[in-house]
Amino acid sequence: MELSLPGVARATGHDGHELLFPDRARYHDVVAAHREAGFEMLSSLTAVDYLGHPGRTLPPEVAPERFELVAILLSLGQVKRVRVRVQVPEHDAEVTSVWDLYRGAEAMEREVFDMYGISFTGHPDLTRILMPEDWEGHPLRKDFGVGRVPVQFKHAPGPR
Amino acid sequence: MTDRDHTATDAPAGVDPESPFVRETYEGAQELAPRAATATEELEREVGSVLRLPESHGVDMSDIDIEYPDDETMIINMGPQHPSTHGVLRLMMELDGETVLRTKPIIGYLHTGMEKTAEELTYQQGSTNVTRMDYLSPLNNELVFSLATEKLLGIELPPRAVWIRMLLSELQRMSSHLMWLATNGMDVGSTTMMIFGFRERELVLGFFEKTTGLRMNHNFIRPGGTAADLPDGWEDDVEVILDNVSSRLGDYDDLLTGQPIFRERMEGVGALSADEALNLSATGPILRSTGIPWDLRRTMPYLAYDEVDFDVIIGTYGDNFDRYAIRLNEIRESVRILWQVLDKMPPGDYRVQDKKVTPPPRARIDESMEALIHHFKIFTEGFKVPEGEVYVAIESPRGELGCYLVSDGSSKPYRLHIRAPSFVNLQSLPVMMHGGLVADAVATISSVDPVMGEVDR
Numbered sequence: 376m377e378l379s380l381p382g383v384a385r386a387t388g389h390d391g392h393e394l395l396f397p398d399r400a401r402y403h404d405v406v407a408a409h410r411e412a413g414f415e416m417l418s419s420l421t422a423v424d425y426l427g428h429p430g431r432t433l434p435p436e437v438a439p440e441r442f443e444l445v446a447i448l449l450s451l452g453q454v455k456r457v458r459v460r461v462q463v464p465e466h467d468a469e470v471t472s473v474w475d476l477y478r479g480a481e482a483m484e485r486e487v488f489d490m491y492g493i494s495f496t497g498h499p500d501l502t503r504i505l506m507p508e509d510w511e512g513h514p515l516r517k518d519f520g521v522g523r524v525p526v527q528f529k530h531a532p533g534p535r
Numbered sequence: 536m537t538d539r540d541h542t543a544t545d546a547p548a549g550v551d552p553e554s555p556f557v558r559e560t561y562e563g564a565q566e567l568a569p570r571a572a573t574a575t576e577e578l579e580r581e582v583g584s585v586l587r588l589p590e591s592h593g594v595d596m597s598d599i600d601i602e603y604p605d606d607e608t609m610i611i612n613m614g615p616q617h618p619s620t621h622g623v624l625r626l627m628m629e630l631d632g633e634t635v636l637r638t639k640p641i642i643g644y645l646h647t648g649m650e651k652t653a654e655e656l657t658y659q660q661g662s663t664n665v666t667r668m669d670y671l672s673p674l675n676n677e678l679v680f681s682l683a684t685e686k687l688l689g690i691e692l693p694p695r696a697v698w699i700r701m702l703l704s705e706l707q708r709m710s711s712h713l714m715w716l717a718t719n720g721m722d723v724g725s726t727t728m729m730i731f732g733f734r735e736r737e738l739v740l741g742f743f744e745k746t747t748g749l750r751m752n753h754n755f756i757r758p759g760g761t762a763a764d765l766p767d768g769w770e771d772d773v774e775v776i777l778d779n780v781s782s783r784l785g786d787y788d789d790l791l792t793g794q795p796i797f798r799e800r801m802e803g804v805g806a807l808s809a810d811e812a813l814n815l816s817a818t819g820p821i822l823r824s825t826g827i828p829w830d831l832r833r834t835m836p837y838l839a840y841d842e843v844d845f846d847v848i849i850g851t852y853g854d855n856f857d858r859y860a861i862r863l864n865e866i867r868e869s870v871r872i873l874w875q876v877l878d879k880m881p882p883g884d885y886r887v888q889d890k891k892v893t894p895p896p897r898a899r900i901d902e903s904m905e906a907l908i909h910h911f912k913i914f915t916e917g918f919k920v921p922e923g924e925v926y927v928a929i930e931s932p933r934g935e936l937g938c939y940l941v942s943d944g945s946s947k948p949y950r951l952h953i954r955a956p957s958f959v960n961l962q963s964l965p966v967m968m969h970g971g972l973v974a975d976a977v978a979t980i981s982s983v984d985p986v987m988g989e990v991d992r
Contacts, residue, residue, distance in 0.1 A: 390686055390925040415813045419926070419937050419954040428943040432922065445939065447926055447954075451813070451827065454834055458926060479816025482962050490650075505643040505991055514651055521651060 384434040417477035426517040441465040472497035490515035567627035622987030645991035653951040657917030669989040677756040684758040696760040710739035711932035760886025801856035805967035805979035819934025824850035824857035831930035917946035
């Protein structure tokens with residue numbers, strides 16, 4: 376059974392799963408429609424920073440943005456997964472939270488916020504989850520360099 | 536981070552930032568704040584709405600006693616260093632006497648940025664990274680990463696490679712559940728079970744050491760197959776393990792299943808309903824304990840699980856005892872699957888013969904220039920994976936272990952996300968603990984079976 380969602384681009388992924396590309400305004404509606412149609416579980420929610428790979432394959436009507444939010448919905452009854460991919464611009468990285476539909480989104484959205492700095496309106500407790508509370512920056516962004524923290528070796532000044 | 540000495544100036548109202556206890560332990564907004572200082576929305580989540588369903592949305596705020604006097608309840612901290620929290624899990628709990636009202640898991644103490652590291656490693660090196668996430672079932676992590684890479688590459692594995700993976704995956708499930716039985720036994724006070732569990736797990740780890748060279752973090756299942764063939768006489772070794780484990784499962788029944796003290800501690804404790812489990816994205820034994828027969832090995836078969844005969848074990852009440860019984864009986868089912876694997880193990884190659892993906896045998900390098908070039912390319916640059924993105928999920932001992940892999944056509948993953956079952960399952964802990972006794976908290980944490988390496992990644 377395929378939901379009728381006018382204006383939402385579709386494709387089929389390498390893994391055979393159905394892909395949906397709603398814009399940010401329709402993201403919550405699309406997820407809610409799936410929740411109604413028997414997708415009981417939000418299986419995973421993550422994001423990708425396409426800063427270094429802007430030319431990925433997208434349907435022609437979808438304009439690529441820097442971030443992409445990926446929500447994987449699972450229907451136990453239909454034994455089917457659907458992947459919802461939402462383009463999120465860099466200058467206004469804000470998406471409506473789906474926490475009101477799936478309580479399981481709580482930790483996953485916090486992780487995306489922590490790692491990418493995408494904020495979720497309607498999330499009850501949007502704080503860092505993995506990084507320390509006073510950490511600066513969002514580590515999984517492509518422009519967040521690795522190895523910035525000085526490593527203490529034996530030549531470092533110290534009591535030794 | 537250099538400055539770990541928090542000044543706690545942003546402490547919520549009601550928390551005295553000058554108190555030495557607060558200054559030394561305060562970690563910012565992640566912590567559980569007094570009710571008076573908590574926003575309505577968050578209170579709804581922590582006390583009420585997380586226990587409900589979105590259909591019944593718009594929680595009746597009169598159910599939540601916001602005016603609960605703060606001096607009647609106590610917020611206590613458990614962890615991160617606590618013997619029974621299975622790693623560095625920290626819980627903040629609001630107690631009314633001995634009853635747990637609110638719980639907030641605080642995680643991140645073991646975060647080492649493994650998903651970021653994965654972007655710096657080639658696909659060949661990637662399995663050494665993912666194997667360190669869930670350190671109690673490393674082979675499953677390698678498996679899901681390899682399956683995702685192979686799906687992008689579009690290669691078909693020889694049947695022996697598939698069945699070797701099944702063999703290892705089921706042995707791993709056995710060892711992981713045995714480890715769980717051991718630690719759960721210890722948590723509810725049965726040190727005998729702890730010794731028994733570790734003893735039987737040792738048999739399996741001995742076989743892993745013989746096969747892969749290491750007891751854990753094997754890097755044995757790789758994109759393209761496995762690192763090596765099974766050692767000579769592996770059938771006998773596996774038979775010894777299966778005979779031993781299946782006879783000793785009876786001992787566990789005698790020791791725990793029928794034992795009144797154990798049942799008192801487990802039955803009716805930490806209950807979760809099916810709707811709550813689905814809503815909270817809980818998978819694995821937690822979901823099955825609520826009566827939902829969802830096992831990816833059966834419902835979305837991978838490897839050759841559709842060719843073997845096994846039962847999906849489900850519970851009824853969703854309590855700690857159901858989760859115990861499910862794990863115990865899943866060991867029996869694994870034994871059943873492993874006997875079939877012993878019967879059906881096909882001959883042939885243990886890895887795909889694609890020169891671009893699989894390094895050539897050592898002997899060929901001395902004879903063939905081309906083999907040398909392939910070897911050099913694979914180990915320096917790595918093989919290139921076509922552009923695309925996939926999500927692959929398998930049933931790990933803890934639940935749905937997923938891998939979302941994005942490739943930009945180079946030899947390193949552009950993005951690797953592991954959907955860790957423990958990370959997601961931890962969200963159901965506050966619901967299970969709500970209204971229970973603090974003495975049962977330890978047993979309930981244990982029944983979620985969180986592996987912190989996987990939670991924090």
